[in-house]
Amino acid sequence: FLPFRNSPFQAEVMDSLRTLISNFKTEKPAAPPPTVDGIEPVTTRDQVKWYRSLPLFVPGDVDAFAGLFSNNLATMLAGAQMLSSILPAEIIFGRIIPGVGLSMLFGCIYYCLHGLITAAKTGQTKLCCLPFGINTPGVFAFNSGIIFAVYYAEGGGEQAAETAWQVGVAANFVQGVVNVSLSPFGPKISEGVPMVALLGSISSVGIAWLYANTMMSEFAWPLVTMAPFFLILAALLAGVKVPHVPTTVLPVIVGAILAWISGKATLEGVSEAADQVGWKPALLRLEPFQDPERVMPYVGIAIPLALTVAIGSIQIRAMASNAGDEFNLCWTMAGDGIATIIASFFGSPWGMTVFIGHGAFKAMGAQVGYSFMTGIAFIIVCFSGLSSLVLSIFPAEVLNPIILYVGLVVCVEALEITPPRHWPAFLVALVPGFFNWAQQVASDFAAAVCEQGFLVDGSLVEAGSNAACAVSARSNEAWTLRPTLVAVRTFGKGYILTSIVWAAMVVYIADSKFGMAAIWSLIGAALSAFGLVHAEVVFLPWEPEGDASFHWELVGGYVLTAGFLVVIELVQRFKKQPSQEPKDIEEVSPGEASIERCIAN
Numbered sequence: 150f151l152p153f154r155n156s157p158f159q160a161e162v163m164d165s166l167r168t169l170i171s172n173f174k175t176e177k178p179a180a181p182p183p184t185v186d187g188i189e190p191v192t193t194r195d196q197v198k199w200y201r202s203l204p205l206f207v208p209g210d211v212d213a214f215a216g217l218f219s220n221n222l223a224t225m226l227a228g229a230q231m232l233s234s235i236l237p238a239e240i241i242f243g244r245i246i247p248g249v250g251l252s253m254l255f256g257c258i259y260y261c262l263h264g265l266i267t268a269a270k271t272g273q274t275k276l277c278c279l280p281f282g283i284n285t286p287g288v289f290a291f292n293s294g295i296i297f298a299v300y301y302a303e304g305g306g307e308q309a310a311e312t313a314w315q316v317g318v319a320a321n322f323v324q325g326v327v328n329v330s331l332s333p334f335g336p337k338i339s340e341g342v343p344m345v346a347l348l349g350s351i352s353s354v355g356i357a358w359l360y361a362n363t364m365m366s367e368f369a370w371p372l373v374t375m376a377p378f379f380l381i382l383a384a385l386l387a388g389v390k391v392p393h394v395p396t397t398v399l400p401v402i403v404g405a406i407l408a409w410i411s412g413k414a415t416l417e418g419v420s421e422a423a424d425q426v427g428w429k430p431a432l433l434r435l436e437p438f439q440d441p442e443r444v445m446p447y448v449g450i451a452i453p454l455a456l457t458v459a460i461g462s463i464q465i466r467a468m469a470s471n472a473g474d475e476f477n478l479c480w481t482m483a484g485d486g487i488a489t490i491i492a493s494f495f496g497s498p499w500g501m502t503v504f505i506g507h508g509a510f511k512a513m514g515a516q517v518g519y520s521f522m523t524g525i526a527f528i529i530v531c532f533s534g535l536s537s538l539v540l541s542i543f544p545a546e547v548l549n550p551i552i553l554y555v556g557l558v559v560c561v562e563a564l565e566i567t568p569p570r571h572w573p574a575f576l577v578a579l580v581p582g583f584f585n586w587a588q589q590v591a592s593d594f595a596a597a598v599c600e601q602g603f604l605v606d607g608s609l610v611e612a613g614s615n616a617a618c619a620v621s622a623r624s625n626e627a628w629t630l631r632p633t634l635v636a637v638r639t640f641g642k643g644y645i646l647t648s649i650v651w652a653a654m655v656v657y658i659a660d661s662k663f664g665m666a667a668i669w670s671l672i673g674a675a676l677s678a679f680g681l682v683h684a685e686v687v688f689l690p691w692e693p694e695g696d697a698s699f700h701w702e703l704v705g706g707y708v709l710t711a712g713f714l715v716v717i718e719l720v721q722r723f724k725k726q727p728s729q730e731p732k733d734i735e736e737v738s739p740g741e742a743s744i745e746r747c748i749a750n
Contacts, residue, residue: 199269203276205521209514211395213280214522216513216555217504219401219548220359221282221527225249226540228288228499235300236310238425242534244314247431248497249283250531256281256488256501257524263484264517267476276474277511278520279465279481280504281488284458285358287324287500289589293623295320296498315437317498319444322437324500325493327455328462328486335478339463342649343656345571348563349578350648351464355505357582359556363549365590370546372411377404378550385512385554396513397551404547414544422541425534434496452687458485458502460645468559469507471566506555508562574655578648584641588628591637595622625685625695635699643682650676658714663721667714674707 229241264278296317303309331338339347367374377400383389384396391399408414437444462482469476481503488501510519530536560579567575599618602611620627628638640647650673657666676682678690683703686694693700 199266202265202269203274203516204518206518207514207516208395209510210516210518210522212397212513213277213510213515213519214526215395215397215401215548216506216510216551217280217282217519217523218526219543219545220504220506220552220555221253221523222530222536222540223545223549223552224283224285224288225499226536226545228283228292231289231292232296235297235305236314237307240310240314242425243429244432244434244496245498246531246534246536247429248434248492248495249499250527251431251495252488252492252497252501253282253527253531254524255491256484257520257527259484259488260503261517261520261524263476263480264520267474271475273474275511275516277469277472277507277515278517279469279476280506280510281484281501281520281523282504284461284500284502285354287458287502291317291321291498291500293589293592297623312443314496314498315440316444318434318437318493318496319441321498321500322490322493323444323452324455324458325486325489327452328459328489328500329483330486331455331459332479332482332486335459335463335482338460339467339478342463343574343653344467345563345567345574345656346578346649346652347460347464347467348567349575349652350582350645351461351468351505352560352563352575353579353582353644353648354461355556355559356579357586359505359552359559361556361583362586362590363552363556367546367549367553370408370411370413370544373404373407373413373544374546374550376407377401377547378553381550381554385509400550401543401547404550405543408544408547413546414541418541419538422537425537427534428532429534430532431495433494435494437493452681455500456646456681458489458500460649462503465503465505465507468562471562472508472511474507474511505559509555509558512558570659571656574652574659577655578652581640581644581647581651584637585644586641588638588641591634592623592627595627598622629696639683639699639703642684643676646676647673647682650682654710661721663714663718667711667718670707670711670714674704674711677703677707 225246229246232241232245260279260281264276267278268274268276296313299316300309300313303312367378380400380403381397384400390396405414459482462485463478466476466478466481485500485502492499492501530539564572564575595618599622602609604610620630628634650669653669654666654673657663657669673682677684677700680686680688680694684694684700688694690704
């Protein structure tokens with residue numbers, strides 16, 4: 150890897166290789182350490198081989214496996230269901246799903262080994278390896294922004310479906326290359342971004358996509374899903390457990406029984422899912438890379454998603470660090486990129502990443518076995534066609550309460566380590582993720598309305614026959630019909646980077662560091678100028694995508710904000726006011742602060 154030459158990443162690679170090579174050398178047994186006054190010294194963890202640094206299975210791995218496996222399985226099948234309206238089953242279940250399975254196996258084993266090596270180096274005995282899985286927001290972004298867009302641009306049909314899949318796979322490869330290329334710079338990025346901005350932005354994924362998006366489907370089956378969710382909370386928050394039964398198994402069984410009793414799960418559904426069962430291994434797919442020019446118009450979508458994954462890896466590693474597990478950031482970011490590249494080579498258009506929920510899985514008592522179990526299970530269900538059969542017996546709504554819990558824990562962990570004076574920054578960081586999620590929900594709602602047909606002189610005309618929506622519900626034009634719609638779409642695009650910029654500005658304002666806040670505002674202006682935030686695709690500033698005047702309003706808003714912040718900084722320096730330690734919120738209430746400001750004025 151040329152980008153890694155003479156870098157800390159290269160040194161880490163060489164150290165690991167030396168360690169691996171030395172493990173295969175035949176060594177004489179070390180002499181027992183001498184005793185002092187008859188007391189034998191404690192053996193350090195440095196004497197333990199890396200592959201024996203942690204037990205390969207502990208009881209907590211079962212609960213974590215249930216959460217990680219069900220979350221990824223639900224995401225994979227939701228993405229497959231979304232594509233089933235335009236792509237044939239051969240592409241979905243014969244190419245995409247097997248490609249996901251192989252990349253999942255690689256990533257889960259990669260982070261299992263990563264955890265063992267880290268435990269050997271740090272001497273930790275309770276380390277939990279990083280969870281790994283499918284980039285959930287990226288699935289919907291690639292499906293709607295690339296695959297659907299190419300399919301309809303090509304006029305629909307069998308050939309258009311083939312082209313759309315190929316472009317999606319090639320764009321996914323670009324995403325993986327970007328992630329690997331950014332891995333040497335991960336530590337520097339981590340040092341330059343306030344912790345609250347990193348944790349707040351990843352919490353926006355947890356509360357919007359893992360919790361709110363999952364709750365939307367869960368509450369459609371209240372009789373089935375409500376009780377299991379609160380049973381899981383009772384088990385994981387209050388410690389209520391059934392002896393000798395893994396924590397999450399009982400709620401899942403209860404949910405499955407309720408699903409079958411209520412008729413939500415049926416034998417007909419199992420029969421239909423059984424039709425997909427058959428040996429379908431992942432095969433090397435090079436067709437998408439034969440015509441690179443076709444993917445160039447869509448690179449603008451792949452790059453922001455790649456940046457999102459890179460930043461997400463930094464955030465999740467930071468949360469693991471706060472939980473006491475110190476992982477090498479370069480290895481973490483590189484693992485995501487390599488897994489994504491493998492996925493693209495074997496037919497998957499969906500990116501892979503370290504998964505949210507490390508703290509929740511560690512609280513369950515998991516270590517490394519759950520990751521290995523998830524990888525093996527995914528190979529089995531993806532290569533055999535069993536994925537849809539599993540969900541026909543255990544519907545996603547039955548497994549999703551675990552995801553709800555993970556979404557909550559992500560936010561709680563971030564809030565616990567956030568100083569009270571930075572709570573406003575944390576809350577600000579949550580909003581762009583909600584806008585991104587709301588855009589997807591609104592598009593689905595509008596499309597569902599259009600699909601019901603239209604009334605012409607009191608008579609129903611079915612959609613697709615002689616009538617259609619004047620504006621496609623999933624088109625960019627639909628989001629320009631109202632100013633508020635423009636705001637929802639704009640603030641939700643590039644939401645991870647937007648969360649970081651806005652949260653960093655609030656952090657530095659709360660700390661009275663207005664110069665740093667101005668710098669972050671200028672960073673926001675630069676990102677906006679190139680379409681890395683607030684836009685669908687990356688572009689040159691003088692060739693903006695869509696409304697050029699609104700584009701420059703966004704850039705101007707950031708620049709103007711930076712100007713005002715610089716003025717405040719200069720005024721403070723001119724007055725030569727002594728710097729004061731910022732107070733946390735519990736030290737001075739908002740009411741008291743307002744009264745103090747009024748008296749001072």
